[in-house]
Amino acid sequence: MDVQELVGIVPWNFVATLCNLFIQVYLIKRFLFKPINGILEKRRAMADAQIRDAQKAKEEANAIKSEYEQNMLEAKSRASEILTSAQRTAAIQSEEMLKEATAQAAALRAKAESDIAQEKRKAVNEIKDEIGGMAMEIAGKVIEREISEKDHAKLIDEFIANVGDAS
């Protein structure tokens, strides 16, 4: 079998190697780099998407938190408002009640006083009637018997004493 030179350039081998090299470049690109780079790119995209999702979720959580805090703040202010208004209402009511009570008491007292005055007048009238009656009686008695000067004086004293007792 023929052999080629140990050290030398064989044109056909040279050309074949040139072609082989470029075919090999294409093959390695097509069968190794394209699929692997594709998968690496896909993985990178997936990781990016996950990070984006996480950031979005965080933003949402922050929004919810701030909303909640605002709600809490509002609720607190509303509660304090309600409390103050209730206190005010209570104060007004108690004042009104107090005023009413005072008025009622005053009315009661006025009525009682007028009652007392009426009773007093009534009593005085009764006494006057009694005195009149008594005077009539005494006059009758006087007319019935002979009244001495002495008796007369005694009667008058008696009368006065009676009146004094009655009034």
Added chain:
Amino acid sequence: MNLEISGAKILFTLPIELPILGRLRISETMAVSWIVMLLITGLCIWLTRDLKVENISKRQAVAEYLVELANNFVVGNMGEKFRHMIPFVAALFATSVVSNLISLVGLRSPTADLSTEAAWAVVVFIMITAQKIKAGGVGGYLKGFTTPIPIMTPFNILSELATPVSMACRHFGNILSGIVINGLIYGALAVASSAILGLLPGVLGDVLSMIPVLDVGIPAILSIYFDWFTGVMQAFIFCMLTVMYISNAAEG
């Protein structure tokens, strides 16, 4: 005993005569380089079978590691704008390293033929020159030969041409020397074992001296350096020089 180290065998010759190329001869170099290409492409296809985004197999991890390695090697040495060079450098390295190591299974390395390295070196030389012209224009490229003084022009041309020649010859020389040294060691150990066993008396010595006992094992140890180390190292050096020369050319 005779030791003969020859060039690649010519498997058959086609009866076609072309002006410059001469007769088409299918040599061992070509046949083995096709085997190398099949091996590399087959490996690529096998490594990238059923790729997944998550929960990847060990095979896919290896494939991704190789791709990342190639990316880092090229981008790290040449910069981001040479990203398109990644498949070229990877193909060059893979072809070179598989060609160098295929001698371990008894085939003749395609890289033990100067034509192979010469073709690679010429491609790299064209790329270097293209980068230089791209960076400085044709005028700038030609003017570059007259620096620092016009009298240096012949030397500059010589040093420019020395680049591909040295790249090709360095790689070729290392692989060929590996073959030569391996051949010598096999021959020498066969002679040594026949000499030692021939000391045995009578027929026993005659029979045993026919068997080259020392050829078992000892050449394997030496091939760690001459085949494995040199094979990987030369492929790496060739690619490293390619990358360095091209990126230097682009810088001007």
